Amino acid sequence: MNPVDLSEKFSLFDEFWKPKIVAExxxxxxxxxxxxxxxxxxxxxxxxxxxxxVKGRLTxxxxxRVIDLxxxxxxxxxxxxDHLPVAEEECxxxxxxxxxxxxxxxxxxxxxxxxLERL
Amino acid sequence: MNPVDLSEKFSLFDEFWKPKIVAExxxxxxxxxxxxxxxxxxxxxxxxxxxxxVKGRLTxxxxxRVIDLxxxxxxxxxxxxDHLPVAEEECxxxxxxxxxxxxxxxxxxxxxxxxLERL
Numbered sequence: 001m002n003p004v005d006l007s008e009k010f011s012l013f014d015e016f017w018k019p020k021i022v023a024e025x026x027x028x029x030x031x032x033x034x035x036x037x038x039x040x041x042x043x044x045x046x047x048x049x050x051x052x053x054v055k056g057r058l059t060x061x062x063x064x065r066v067i068d069l070x071x072x073x074x075x076x077x078x079x080x081x082d083h084l085p086v087a088e089e090e091c092x093x094x095x096x097x098x099x100x101x102x103x104x105x106x107x108x109x110x111x112x113x114x115x116l117e118r119l
Numbered sequence: 120m121n122p123v124d125l126s127e128k129f130s131l132f133d134e135f136w137k138p139k140i141v142a143e144x145x146x147x148x149x150x151x152x153x154x155x156x157x158x159x160x161x162x163x164x165x166x167x168x169x170x171x172x173v174k175g176r177l178t179x180x181x182x183x184r185v186i187d188l189x190x191x192x193x194x195x196x197x198x199x200x201d202h203l204p205v206a207e208e209e210c211x212x213x214x215x216x217x218x219x220x221x222x223x224x225x226x227x228x229x230x231x232x233x234x235l236e237r238l
Contacts, residue, residue, distance in 0.1 A: 001194070001195055001197075002194075003186055003187075003188055003192050003193065003194045004192065004193050004194070005191060005192045006191045006192070006193075007191055023169065023193070023195050024195075025167035025168075025169055025195045025215070025216075026147065026166060026167050026216070026217050028145065028147060028215070030169070030193075030215070047145060048144035048145050049144075050142065050144055050149070054191075067122055068122075069122055072124060072125045072126055072173075073122050073123065073124045073125070074122065074123050074125075074142070074149075075120070075121075075122045075123070076120055076142050076143075076144045078120075096144070096147075096149075096215055097144075097145070098145050
């Protein structure tokens with residue numbers, strides 16, 4: 001593979017809530033996503049999920065607390081834990097998670113992206 | 120777990136070439152390391168390894184080419200591929216790799232760190 005430049009990859013898309021695959025290793029994907037607004041409450045039964053903020057701010061609501069992240073900060077949402085990502089302003093994140101993760105987890109609705117684009 | 124702030128974690132250590140574990144998910148570790156100078160040629164037989172540059176510049180020598188990375192860029196070294204990380208000046212990196220990875224891979228010498236510190 002070639003080196004991946006985060007800024008360059010983020011410049012290639014504008015859609016919100018449509019994660020793009022930028023690398024694969026050890027059965028995991030590295031994904032980039034632009035977020036704005038509130039997503040949907042969901043969980044991933046078998047996968048832990050890492051959200052790192054590259055630009056902006058992200059709030060991850062859990063049932064019992066709220067995680068606030070800014071640039072250079074990440075959080076791992078353990079498998080089975082309900083979460084709701086919310087970005088008041090546009091936010092850019094890097095995700096690290098197993099290839100099997102579906103963006104909306106146990107929920108399927110209009111936000112679900114079954115097939116992810118690779119950049 | 121709590122959110123992880125990269126700057127805060129990097130402020131907690133000064134040693135070079137001693138990766139610190141800052142998170143665990145899906146059988147993988149997220150590690151932080153400060154690098155300066157040349158490491159040793161090695162490979163990981165069964166593990167792909169992601170190097171992301173958080174601060175400074177990193178050169179990863181492969182047998183057939185050289186990868187130059189700066190802040191916000193990453194590279195995945197496939198399993199079985201010989202590599203030599205070199206940082207002319209101090210460089211801070213984030214690593215994603217399976218928990219089984221030994222820093223010097225197939226080589227054991229004075230640079231090998233058998234037990235990693237958790238921050």
